[in-house]
Amino acid sequence: GAVVSQHPSRVICKSGTSVKIECRSLDFQATTMFWYRQFPKKSLMLMATSNEGSKATYEQGVEKDKFLINHASLTLSTLTVTSAHPEDSSFYICSARSGQDTQYFGPGTRLTVL
């Protein structure tokens, strides 16, 4: 199946700093990518839908000024957590659609904010 990568796989940062997470579709073009967040022992929660060349659509309760999403090309979307705080510590997962029904997920990024 198609491959989606994320970088970095894990990051530890100090409170107040910004962290950028990259999501790449390696062997297909993705007009739509999705960003999810997962807290321990919880299910995935959709944060935003990212469309190439346009502004992202955020889910209710997700601050667009805190979680900046850029989808500059058909193979790359980035999520920047600005002024991160300990409550932002979570497992961030992206996914991409290849135009078919199936979504392909990245391996996730573990963010720990001290």
Added chain:
Amino acid sequence: DAKTTQPNSMESNEEEPVHLPCNHSTISGTDYIHWYRQLPSQGPEYVIHGLTSNVNNRMASLAIAEDRKSSTLILHRATLRDAAVYYCIPFKRSNSGYALNFGKGTSLLVTP
């Protein structure tokens, strides 16, 4: 979105078949039934999907009830690597950017 009901957890012995049930009584006629699984500390992985007919692939089989109000994911011979959370997700086929709506899923434990 259609609601789903899955057991919180199930347990299986290695090399035995596993039947993971899912109720989706409010599913619409155009919703496909998708199954994904998530291994510990990894992103979800596509398993299988279907609309009305039973489906088979190299990972699993999907049995869909005639009224489409329930489905069963079948792992023919469970291995330790199949220990994961399995999600049943009704999903409307569309060209627009619909995300998958993950419920709580079923945590499958496989014992040697």
